[in-house]
Amino acid sequence: MILRLLLGDQLNYEHPWFNKPDDNVIYTLMEMRQETDYVRHHAQKILGFFAAMRQFDRWLRKKGHRTHYLSIDDPNNRQELRKNLAFLIKLYKITEAEYLEPDEYRLDKLLSSLSKPLGIPVTMLTSEHFFTTREELSEFFAGKKTYLMESFYRYMRRKHYVLMEGEEPVGGEWNFDKENRSALPKDYKKVAPLVFEKDLTRLWSTVTFSGVESFGFANYDRFHWPASREESLALLDFFLEYLLPHFGKFQDAMSERDWSLFHSRLSFALNTKMLSPDEVVHKTAAYWKAHKKRIPLPAVEGFIRQILGWREYMRGVYWAQMPEYKKMNYFNHKEVLPAFYWTGETRMHCLSVTIQQSLQHAYAHHIQRLMITGNFALLAGIHPDKVDEWYLGIYIDAVEWVEMPNTRGMSQFADGGLVATKPYVSSGQYIGRMSNYCQSCFYNKNVKYGEKACPFNSLYWHFHARHRQKLEKNPRIGMIYKTFDKMEMSERSSILSHADKILGGLNKL
Ligand SMILES: Cc1cc2nc3c(=O)[nH]c(=O)nc-3n(C[C@H](O)[C@H](O)[C@H](O)COP(=O)(O)OP(=O)(O)OC[C@H]3O[C@@H](n4cnc5c(N)ncnc54)[C@H](O)[C@@H]3O)c2cc1C
Ligand code: SF4
Incomplete structure (x- = not known):
């Protein structure tokens, strides 16, 4: 008997595995604490994955395939992949196991080392999903x-x-x-x-009821x-x-x-x-x-x-x-995310709208992720681990292979410019041009320092000033330093000291 494992992000209805039912094959899908707990996820992300997995299992059975579905509250669920596989191998007298190429490094490592502890051959096959190979x-x-x-x-x-x-x-x-x-x-x-x-x-x-922790609006009765x-x-x-x-x-x-x-x-x-x-x-x-x-x-x-x-x-x-990418922190940023990333409660209207929308829908579009929440995190010097954790938790589409290069690479420039040719940062002017957020904001996008100044403005200059050594030679950034150097000395120091004040109290914004 062959056991075929399907991970929650491997719901490929068109995979050749499912062309014809075979009594000698049993498929398994597992809802596990191992997956719900490695980071705190948005409620809709958990619901979305589980609902899609359950639907896939129903479809398989309807097509005549044998399956064993381990739901999160199943008393037989050991909540860990290796332990669950060992349980199923014993239950069905499995002689070999197969799995599809996982997209996450941690699962790749885990699955490729299972043959020995499970005592049966464990083979990987292609997921037939991407245009390209991993390499x-x-x-x-x-x-x-x-x-x-x-x-x-x-x-x-x-x-x-x-x-x-x-x-x-x-x-x-x-x-x-x-x-x-x-x-x-x-x-x-x-x-x-x-x-x-x-x-x-x-x-x-x-x-x-199973005790899985989450955040955000579940929207379970009108899941969209x-x-x-x-x-x-x-x-x-x-x-x-x-x-x-x-x-x-x-x-x-x-x-x-x-x-x-x-x-x-x-x-x-x-x-x-x-x-x-x-x-x-x-x-x-x-x-x-x-x-x-x-x-x-x-x-x-x-x-x-x-x-x-x-x-x-x-x-x-x-x-x-990978795995080095996960540790990259080019600017050596160390701060933690301000509390408003979890509530949306800030007077900065662009952040408030984007975060509240993300809590409401587990979704923000690319520019909101890059130029609002990502932009602010980079300007504020947040540790890329903390930024990654937030993006991995909050969005319904967040899977590490795509979340991390986007967050750590494109948005936080933590890889020193492998993905992005320059850091994606901006002052309030860009946000004002591309959105209607500034119109109802407590802050003023045209002001650089003082109580009403848009925090993006002084933080933008502070970011460039504190990382001058690392950024000045970048041909796409040189102009920014020329503009900075042309400012009156007093203007520059007012901007930088205002930014210092902001950085000392991010939670007050
Ligand atoms: C900080 C940050 C974190 C991100 N995290 C994720 C993530 O966890 N998962 C994820 O799928 N995307 C991520 N993205 C990329 C992009 O923001 C989302 O793919 C997109 O917003 C999804 O919404 P959509 O389907 O409406 O996309 P659309 O704007 O309609 O684009 C169509 C499709 O193109 C693909 N796509 C677009 N941009 C990218 C990109 N930069 N990288 C990879 N695929 C892209 C997606 O599959 C998307 O569905 C991230 C971007 C940033 C800046
Ligand atoms: S003024 Fe600044 S903080 Fe307010 S919405 Fe515009 S960019 Fe955001």
């Missing part, structure tokens, strides 16, 4: 000090023949990012997001994330029809009126593998071909770049750099 990116960048996403992206476009015309990119440009940075007009037409409104009251009771293949496909179709036409242009925009704007909200379905990146990319390209009049090329290119480019790139960085 493809490091082979592509062999010998390079930085990994330039753009060159990897072009390689991917050519290799998978996406948005290509012969050897050239469709429309004559590889990247339309410059056209994808508009703020929202005041009268933009809001599109209500597609939500599923499932009742997960029973699952929520099981989770809480997709938990099945059908719902995931419906979300993709909804995106293509209603959101894609505006995706590119307003990709970087933020609004307190609208928590997901024109973003797809597909990351949870993708990261659990209910959707494959290949089908999302090719369906998007085909949809655009059929609706060219309605959908601008920059929108399609911008969206495909996120999945074919950034998503695969981040995975490659993770496997090229």
Whole structure:
């Protein structure tokens, strides 16, 4: 008898394993404290994973496969992967076990060392999900000090023949990012997001009764994330029809009126593998071909770049750099996160909106993550471990392989510039330009110091001043120091001492 393990983020309905039922094979999915407790997660993240796993198990059984599902409250559940496997091996007289390539380093290490303690052969097979192998990116960048996403992206476009015309990119440009940075007009037409409104009251009771700790709004009686293949496909179709036409242009925009704007909200379905990146990319390209009049090329290119480019790139960085990546702290930052990251209670309106929205929906879009919460954490000198922990816990799509290179690399520059060519930091001006947050803020984005000064302004200069040695030679930053040096001495010292005051009392903001 063969035991096949499926992890919570391996719900690939299209995997060849499931083509035909086999009486000699038993599948297992496990809800475990090992997974709920390694960091404190948002309630919707726990519910989303468990609901999707339960649905997958039902689907397997309906197709005639044998399964053993260990729910979080099952008395036989040992709450640890190795112990649960040992229990099932004994129960079903298993002679060999198989698992699919895990995406997290810690699980890879654990699973690859199980053969001996379990006393049976344990074999890894491909998850058939990604465009690239784990090693493809490091082979592509062999010998390079930085990994330039753009060159990897072009390689991917050519290799998978996406948005290509012969050897050239469709429309004559590889990247339309410059056209994808508009703020929202005041009268933009809001599109209500597609939500599923499932009742997960029973699952929520099981989770809480089992003692699993979480934070954030559970929304269990109207749970809106997709938990099945059908719902995931419906979300993709909804995106293509209603959101894609505006995706590119307003990709970087933020609004307190609208928590997901024109973003797809597909990351949870993708990261659990209910959707494959290949089908999302090719369906998007085909949809655009059929609706060219309605959908601008920059929108399609911008969206495909996120999945074919950034998503695969981040995975490659993770496997090229782990386990060292997890310890990187280029700026030697040491602070803890201010308490308002867990409540949203701060007078800084941009942070308050973004954090409260994240607590409400377990979601924030890319620019909110990068230029609001990430930006502030970097300017405030928060330890990357603390920042990672927060991002890993709060977002429904957070799985370490994609969370960490985005947080530690792109957002916190803790890898010293492997992923980002310069730190993603800004003053209040950028936030004011890209959002309507500043309009109802206690602080004033145009003021640099004093009671009403936007904290981003002085912290921005303080960050550059304190890390001058590490950043000044970066060709993309040189201008910032020129501007700083041109300021009146008294102006500079007022700004820096105001920032010192802020840094001494982050919780008072
Ligand atoms: C600090 C920080 C932490 C992040 N943590 C995560 C995380 O834990 N999990 C996660 O999936 N994404 C993470 N991202 C990337 C990105 O913010 C999310 O993928 C995106 O916001 C998900 O929302 P969406 O599905 O509506 O995306 P859309 O804007 O609609 O984009 C489409 C898809 O492209 C992919 N994508 C877009 N940007 C990236 C990126 N930078 N890296 C990898 N894939 C990308 C996602 O699969 C996403 O679903 C993080 C970004 C930052 C700055
Ligand atoms: S003024 Fe500053 S703190 Fe307030 S919303 Fe704007 S950027 Fe954020």
